[in-house]
Amino acid sequence: MNERQRARRPGGRSARVGAEVHQAVTDLISERGYGNFTVGEVAARAGVADSSIYRRWGSLETLLTDVALTRLNAQSPMPDTGSLAGDLRTYAAQVAREITGPDGLAVVRLAVALSSNGQQGLQAGADLRAERTRQLQSMLDRARDRGEHAPDAFDVLDHILAPMYIRVLFGMVPLTPDYIDGLVDRML
Amino acid sequence: MNERQRARRPGGRSARVGAEVHQAVTDLISERGYGNFTVGEVAARAGVADSSIYRRWGSLETLLTDVALTRLNAQSPMPDTGSLAGDLRTYAAQVAREITGPDGLAVVRLAVALSSNGQQGLQAGADLRAERTRQLQSMLDRARDRGEHAPDAFDVLDHILAPMYIRVLFGMVPLTPDYIDGLVDRML
Numbered sequence: 001m002n003e004r005q006r007a008r009r010p011g012g013r014s015a016r017v018g019a020e021v022h023q024a025v026t027d028l029i030s031e032r033g034y035g036n037f038t039v040g041e042v043a044a045r046a047g048v049a050d051s052s053i054y055r056r057w058g059s060l061e062t063l064l065t066d067v068a069l070t071r072l073n074a075q076s077p078m079p080d081t082g083s084l085a086g087d088l089r090t091y092a093a094q095v096a097r098e099i100t101g102p103d104g105l106a107v108v109r110l111a112v113a114l115s116s117n118g119q120q121g122l123q124a125g126a127d128l129r130a131e132r133t134r135q136l137q138s139m140l141d142r143a144r145d146r147g148e149h150a151p152d153a154f155d156v157l158d159h160i161l162a163p164m165y166i167r168v169l170f171g172m173v174p175l176t177p178d179y180i181d182g183l184v185d186r187m188l
Numbered sequence: 189m190n191e192r193q194r195a196r197r198p199g200g201r202s203a204r205v206g207a208e209v210h211q212a213v214t215d216l217i218s219e220r221g222y223g224n225f226t227v228g229e230v231a232a233r234a235g236v237a238d239s240s241i242y243r244r245w246g247s248l249e250t251l252l253t254d255v256a257l258t259r260l261n262a263q264s265p266m267p268d269t270g271s272l273a274g275d276l277r278t279y280a281a282q283v284a285r286e287i288t289g290p291d292g293l294a295v296v297r298l299a300v301a302l303s304s305n306g307q308q309g310l311q312a313g314a315d316l317r318a319e320r321t322r323q324l325q326s327m328l329d330r331a332r333d334r335g336e337h338a339p340d341a342f343d344v345l346d347h348i349l350a351p352m353y354i355r356v357l358f359g360m361v362p363l364t365p366d367y368i369d370g371l372v373d374r375m376l
Contacts, residue, residue, distance in 0.1 A: 036224065109300075111358075112297075112300065112357045112358070122359050125358055125359060126359075129358065157351070157354070158347075158350075158351035158354075158355075158371070159346075159347055159351070159374075161354070162346075162350040162351045162353070162354035162355075163345070163346035163347070163350045163351075165350070165354055166345070166346075166349070166350035166353055166354060167346075167350075169300045170299075170300070170313055170317065171310050171313060171314075183346070186347075
């Protein structure tokens with residue numbers, strides 16, 4: 001195993017540092033809001049050197065994008081239940097669980113803030129949505145392949161994700177199972 | 189005319205100061221984001237004394253709430269076109285125009301940020317929504333009085349306002365007339 005492989009071994013030091021830095025960012029967003037902390041403060045919170053962060057991520061903006069992408073993507077693999085209604089209900093419930101969880105508001109605010117932060121942020125936000133849309137699209141394509149009538153990925157954004165995001169952003173929680181299933185049933 | 193009446197005369201000094209302070213807040217939110225400026229900076233931008241702001245609004249939080257309420261409420265009186273479809277299409281187009289206008293993103297971010305800012309912010313956000321919901325409800329009640337089948341005010345939030353807010357927050361603009369009418373038609 002060479003140096004590079006060791007550094008990237010899952011569960012190794014690199015993964016640990018990554019997780020600690022990500023958690024520090026999420027905590028700082030929760031406590032202070034987006035844009036109110038520096039790379040130095042993230043480093044101090046995570047117990048690493050500033051230079052480690054700059055070496056790995058290059059800038060605070062890139063780090064924030066990485067956190068948003070990781071949190072919004074990795075935590076919810078797309079469901080494959082055999083029916084579109086089942087997939088969408090499971091997916092909507094996963095998203096609801098994420099965005100109402102302890103770091104949920106921070107992650108939604110981060111996703112929103114990215115797009116409001118100049119050209120680099122707009123690009124980061126677009127990349128984040130492109131990845132989610134790709135995953136969502138394969139779920140909808142599977143339904144179409146089974147002969148089901150599937151909506152557009154934008155319909156899912158407008159009528160399932162947007163209402164949940166806005167209710168979390170406005171503090172109108174919890175999102176009950178009845179409410180979430182209602183959004184899906186209404187869209188279908 | 190006594191001193192009090194003079195101070196409140198529309199177009200008088202008080203109204204001018206109010207408008208300048210509101211514009212200063214909107215500009216600072218656009219430039220720096222919510223939470224990244226002080227009462228002193230608002231005062232300097234508006235060309236008034238800090239003490240004038242504290243005397244009139246008491247705190248930065250109250251001032252921000254006042255700006256959000258004024259911008260989101262006063263600028264769009266509820267339409268009364270004689271049909272629910274006409275009212276909702278006009279209303280949705282008004283909201284779209286506001287939130288995609290020069291200060292639109294700042295106002296949406298302010299409405300969102302209010303609710304993420306502790307108990308006082310949650311209350312301010314709830315007050316803001318209560319006022320909008322009351323106006324919306326009278327529009328829906330008029331439709332019901334005419335014998336039309338009207339949705340719930342929360343349906344309007346979830347399926348007309350939330351998609352537009354999220355698209356503005358994500359930088360997915362413009363909101364075309366076809367898109368806006370489509371949201372209304374789909375909901376009805």
